[in-house]
Amino acid sequence: MTASVGRGFVVVTKFKPATVNQHIDRLSALFKWAIDNGKASIDPFAKLKVPIGAKARFVKKRLPYTFGEVQKVFAALDPAKDERHWAILIALYTGCRANEVAQLYVDDVQDEDAIPYLYIREGRPDQKVQGHKARKVPIASHLIKLGVPRLGVAQAAK
Numbered sequence: 492m493t494a495s496v497g498r499g500f501v502v503v504t505k506f507k508p509a510t511v512n513q514h515i516d517r518l519s520a521l522f523k524w525a526i527d528n529g530k531a532s533i534d535p536f537a538k539l540k541v542p543i544g545a546k547a548r549f550v551k552k553r554l555p556y557t558f559g560e561v562q563k564v565f566a567a568l569d570p571a572k573d574e575r576h577w578a579i580l581i582a583l584y585t586g587c588r589a590n591e592v593a594q595l596y597v598d599d600v601q602d603e604d605a606i607p608y609l610y611i612r613e614g615r616p617d618q619k620v621q622g623h624k625a626r627k628v629p630i631a632s633h634l635i636k637l638g639v640p641r642l643g644v645a646q647a648a649k
Contacts, residue, residue, distance in 0.1 A: 508541040515539050581639065584631040587611060594618045600639065603627070607635060 506514075518536045525531035556564075561583070568576040582592045591611050596618075599610045612618060612625035620626075630639055 508543050511541045512543075515541070577639065580634060580637065581609070584634050585609060585628045587628060588621065591620065600630075601627075607639075 515536050519534055519539070522531055522534035522536060526534060564579060565576070568579070570576040578589075578592045581587065581595075582589055587609070594617060595609060595611075596615070599612070599614075601608055601610050607630045609628045609630060610625065611620055611628055613620050613623060
């Protein structure tokens with residue numbers, strides 16, 4: 492496998508499907524040995540094959556934003572007038588996907604044992620979650636200081 496790096500992406504040249512299947516077979520054999528010797532309980536490679544004839548794809552991976560780029564985005568948004576400011580902050584501090592932050596409702600800001608969190612879920616028809624699995628994402632202390640939990644309460648009062 493080879494990789495080349497350019498501004499904004501990494502291009503990865505993939506193995507042929509037959510080569511990938513050979514590697515999968517070897518890993519599966521390793522896990523079968525581990526199961527037989529009490530070192531593992533499952534073989535994650537069992538029944539895993541790449542279809543022969545499948546076309547290789549290029550994977551483009553973006554480089555993270557620089558500090559300067561993030562500063563430019565925040566400079567362009569007025570937190571008093573533009574709610575996108577909060578969405579960007581929430582995504583930055585929680586690691587949530589942009590679509591997950593955009594579909595949050597006021598009642599998705601919750602509290603458990605005095606720890607505020609965002610409830611990422613498919614509770615409404617317009618909410619979609621990767622893998623269809625709900626999760627609770629703690630709200631970072633900096634976001635708490637900025638007032639994200641209070642923001643949810645204020646929006647609920649409107």
